[in-house]
Amino acid sequence: MTTKKKILIVEDDLDQLDHLAVILKADGYEVISAQGQAEGEEAMLATIPDLAILDLMMENMDSGFVLCHQIKQLYPETPVILLTAVRSETGIDFSAKSKAASSWTKADVLLDKPIRPEQLRVEVRRLMA
């Protein structure tokens, strides 16, 4: 028997947390849900996730970046998806412009919210292949 792959989702909006969980569970993944940065920090210490999906703006405007950094320190092999809802409106450009910036944020993929189920599946499958 193969054990299910574990995906850690950290998102402070409970509805959006639920969506991600519903979609990923339907695809046969084990989902570990954490609501917010603090819960996310606890969760990543309790289990080693095979993939992490992090919301960017939670308790702090950069919660996702901080969590991403922590995960990459603990588990360099775990791919990370960062989700953001604020890119287009504010004109904030989160894409790493330099090698230094990308090594700091270290997220493997940055996706705009709301994320379509198809898009999520494609990215998750690609990152865990």
Next chain:
Amino acid sequence: MSETLHLLVVDDEMGMRLSVERALRHFSVHLPDLQDDIAFRVSQAESGEAALALIDADPPDLILLDYKLPGMSGLDVLTALQERKLDLLVVMITAYASLETAVQATKIGAFDFLAKPFTPEELRATVQKITRHCMLQREASKLAEERRQIRFEFLSVLAHELKSPLAAVQGNLFILRDHLAGETIQDYDHLVNRSIIRLEGMKKLIFDLLDLTRIESGQKKRTLADLDLCAAARLSIETHRALAEEKHVSISFEGPTSLRMKADAGELEMILNNLISNAVKYNKDGGTVTVALLELGPSVSIAVRDTGIGMTQAEVSRLFGEFTRIKNKRTMNILGSGLGLSILKRVSHLYGGQVHVQSEPDQGSTFTVTLQKEPSSAPSDGAPSLTVR
């Protein structure tokens, strides 16, 4: 704090340049309102051409510029400076200060004039004046930059708060479309209900935001009249009766039969509704809300006590930030924009008032608002600016 400004003197007479340097060598300008002491580093140029080369290499903060120079004139230098868009102030030195040259020089950027010959005291007085202007101007642009930053952060958070319910509803629709939650229509009841709640929340956010913007910009019309706070409180209690009964929450009133104060009816309603609806919304099933009014000399206090879910000390300290909603499993079904307390705080501020909160997790919270009975009609200053343009 002490700073040194770079002052460039441009004059073809060496004697003049040296006397400026001597006059400013041990001179400093004290700016009490900026808590700053400014000293000067003086550099010299004997022609307009030399001045521009020096300005490009080491931009000064202040320039004393002779009007009549060999080669480039003082006005030519001013014109060249305009193209460079530097943060500096120019004082023209001239022996023949006609009105015409003054107007001409002012048009292209000279800030002040100093007539030749001048005494060291006159020079220092002029330098003091322009230094003050220069530093105040820089302070002002620093503050403007900070305000821009605050507004940008506010807009980022606002965008986030508006997009979250959209993302939630859209996500629910994706799940419906792909039939991911089950085979029967009942399997989707929860998603539909959550969508309705999120859209209600979004509507409330937009309305609250409009309220807040109106208050902030002073666009909201205020009519201060002699009103009875007790009557207003009873009315607000009645308004919330239905919502309270849904949650089996009872609301009681404590206070005198009448309490007169000068207020705008709409603002008073905003304060009371905010307090009472929070006390009902964040209450437990079967809880109580007590609205207590008290006269305290020149002010009144409105204390609204609930037996609700309460908050931890950490949650209380975050409470008054814009868009701070205490998010946890117990609050997820409660509608809120995260702006209610910001509005409460700002409206109270119009009455020289304050908002205090006392809270105990699982025991409940008491919000106390104190208001002046005779507020000045002009909105008081000092509230952090939040106007969205």
